[in-house]
Amino acid sequence: MARTVDPQRHEARRLAIIDAALTCFAVTGYAGTSTAAICRQAGIGSGTFFHYFPTKQSLLLAILAYGTDETRRWFAARPDDADPLSIVEAYVAHAAEEMSDPRIAGFVRAVTAVMGVPEVETALALDARVLQDGLEPWVARAQARGQVRADLPPRDLTAWVLVLLDGFLGRLAVDEAFTAEGQRATLVDAVRRLLAP
Amino acid sequence: MARTVDPQRHEARRLAIIDAALTCFAVTGYAGTSTAAICRQAGIGSGTFFHYFPTKQSLLLAILAYGTDETRRWFAARPDDADPLSIVEAYVAHAAEEMSDPRIAGFVRAVTAVMGVPEVETALALDARVLQDGLEPWVARAQARGQVRADLPPRDLTAWVLVLLDGFLGRLAVDEAFTAEGQRATLVDAVRRLLAP
DNA sequence: CCTTTCATGGAGTGCGTGCTCTAGTATTGC
DNA sequence: GCAATACTAGAGCACGCACTCCATGAAAGG
Numbered sequence: 001m002a003r004t005v006d007p008q009r010h011e012a013r014r015l016a017i018i019d020a021a022l023t024c025f026a027v028t029g030y031a032g033t034s035t036a037a038i039c040r041q042a043g044i045g046s047g048t049f050f051h052y053f054p055t056k057q058s059l060l061l062a063i064l065a066y067g068t069d070e071t072r073r074w075f076a077a078r079p080d081d082a083d084p085l086s087i088v089e090a091y092v093a094h095a096a097e098e099m100s101d102p103r104i105a106g107f108v109r110a111v112t113a114v115m116g117v118p119e120v121e122t123a124l125a126l127d128a129r130v131l132q133d134g135l136e137p138w139v140a141r142a143q144a145r146g147q148v149r150a151d152l153p154p155r156d157l158t159a160w161v162l163v164l165l166d167g168f169l170g171r172l173a174v175d176e177a178f179t180a181e182g183q184r185a186t187l188v189d190a191v192r193r194l195l196a197p
Numbered sequence: 198m199a200r201t202v203d204p205q206r207h208e209a210r211r212l213a214i215i216d217a218a219l220t221c222f223a224v225t226g227y228a229g230t231s232t233a234a235i236c237r238q239a240g241i242g243s244g245t246f247f248h249y250f251p252t253k254q255s256l257l258l259a260i261l262a263y264g265t266d267e268t269r270r271w272f273a274a275r276p277d278d279a280d281p282l283s284i285v286e287a288y289v290a291h292a293a294e295e296m297s298d299p300r301i302a303g304f305v306r307a308v309t310a311v312m313g314v315p316e317v318e319t320a321l322a323l324d325a326r327v328l329q330d331g332l333e334p335w336v337a338r339a340q341a342r343g344q345v346r347a348d349l350p351p352r353d354l355t356a357w358v359l360v361l362l363d364g365f366l367g368r369l370a371v372d373e374a375f376t377a378e379g380q381r382a383t384l385v386d387a388v389r390r391l392l393a394p
Numbered sequence: 395c396c397t398t399t400c401a402t403g404g405a406g407t408g409c410g411t412g413c414t415c416t417a418g419t420a421t422t423g424c
Numbered sequence: 425g426c427a428a429t430a431c432t433a434g435a436g437c438a439c440g441c442a443c444t445c446c447a448t449g450a451a452a453g454g
Contacts, residue, residue, distance in 0.1 A: 005420095005421070005422075005429085005430050005431075006421085006422090009431095010430095010431095013431090027312065027313055028312055028313040029228070029310055029311065029312045029313065031226070031228030031229060032228060032311075032312060032313055034410080034411065034412080035411080035412060035413080036410090036411085036412090044432075044433080045432060045433035045434055046412090046413080046414095046433080046434070047414090047415090047416095047431090047432060047433050047434065048431075048432050048433070049413095050412090050413065050414080051430090051431065051432075054413095055412080055413080056412065056413090106312070109309065109310055109312075110310050110312060112306065112310070112367070112370070112371065113226055113306055113307050113309070113310030114226065114229075115224065115225055115226040115229060115303070115306075115307060116224060116225040116226065116229055117229075124371065125371070128371045128372060132372075152383070155374070156380075156383070159368060159372055159374075159375050159380075160383065160387065162364070162368060162372075163361065163364035163365055163367070163368050163387075164360065164361070164364055165364070166363065166364040166367035166368060166371075167359070167360035167361055167362070167363040167364025167365070167367065168360055168364070169367075170309070170360070170363035170364065170366075170367065171356060171359060171360050171363060173309065174309070174321060174322070174325045174363075175325060175329075175356055175359075177352070177356075178356050183353075183356075186349070186353070186357065190357065190360075190391055193390045193391055193393070194387055194390055194391070196390070202399085202400050202401075202451080202452090203451095206401095207400095207401095210401090231440080231441065231442080232441080232442060232443080233440090233441085233442090236403095241402080241403080242402060242403035242404055243403080243404070243442090243443080243444095244401090244402055244403050244404065244444090244445085244446090245401075245402050245403065246443095247442090247443065247444080248400090248401065248402075251443095252442080252443080253442065253443090
């Protein structure tokens with residue numbers, strides 16, 4: 001008998017489709033992108049598409065899960081004894097760098113507006129949770145060391161750092177003169193001002 | 198012959214449809230909302246809908262134009278000799294208050310993700326422009342008086358105030374514990390920290 | 395009264411969509 | 425080489441959508 005085809009090849013194809021979808025979603029949004037458009041972008045037939053992903057929605061969820069995992073990995077890689085405030089600032093800089101890729105920025109913007117679909121909403125909530133849970137301990141430690149203000153709980157301070165990141169992303173989309181490269185330094189400065197004791 | 202119908206009644210109907218659409222768009226997004234759903238919400242038939250708006254897109258543009266006008270009016274109503282920094286902070290507080298209405302928040306989120314449609318993008322760009330042009334003079338005056346930092350041009354400082362507002366809106370959507378009422382004061386404080394000399 | 399115009403609902407239409415089916419081709423194990 | 429399975433393409437399908445058409449009602453001149 002024959003058998004389980006090369007899993008590497010399988011995974012590579014999956015990633016190629018994900019990559020094509022990312023490009024399409026970033027430009028025309030989730031609902032505005034047809035599976036046919038993704039197939040065209042990826043250079044495959046629709047049969048192939050649905051061989052790798054049972055539905056269009058499952059593809060979106062796969063991308064979201066990928067991003068969530070990446071966030072998890074980023075925080076898992078931080079050494080426990082690092083300087084807390086540096087980690088917070090490093091994450092902000094890291095996120096800003098990712099947003100330099102307009103595909104990422106466009107995708108995030110497109111996806112956070114897929115509303116009323118429970119599976120997507122829980123995936124987004126999970127992503128937000130992982131981010132909050134990854135960042136908050138460092139904020140708390142920084143607070144314990146007196147590096148950041150103490151008039152708000154770590155939970156709120158963390159949320160406000162994410163406010164800056166969310167807003168940064170939004171401005172990139174709507175303001176031509178506002179570029180990730182040009183404003184990255186100001187972003188880190190803004191975080192410092194926000195957290196300063 | 199008969200005649201030009203009562204324009205008041207006409208306008209009222211239009212506003213009722215706009216109101217229904219706002220509700221629907223806020224919950225399920227633009228693409229996720231069918232004209233049938235808007236008709237159901239407004240309690241009208243589809244014939245009536247297309248009697249008032251030629252297309253679904255034109256309805257969206259009408260809502261956007263309405264919001265842009267409101268922003269224009271808000272700034273037009275500020276007296277020229279007012280304290281500049283107070284005006285900036287007042288606008289921030291005003292915007293935060295509007296976002297207390299979850300329909301507004303949801304609508305804005307839904308609409309900024311309608312991508313790849315030129316008419317919508319230009320309408321959004323106009324809205325952003327009106328906001329920037331309304332706010333920037335006050336920031337500039339505040340800077341001239343030494344009320345705000347001078348290491349960045351007024352244009353950038355204004356953009357960063359809008360970053361905070363955009364981010365505030367985004368957090369409201371994704372973070373259950375982050376409420377407009379609870380965080381409004383922190384928002385104004387964040388603006389002060391951002392602009393402080 | 396009658397006539398003209400706007401207002402309204404809802405059945406109907408054509409099209410684009412996500413997805414399925416099937417038939418053919420590569421790739422694997424023996 | 426052969427059989428069995430995975431992979432691939434694309435024609436086709438059912439459905440939901442934005443939008444149209446038409447019949448009817450209501451209000452305002454004359």
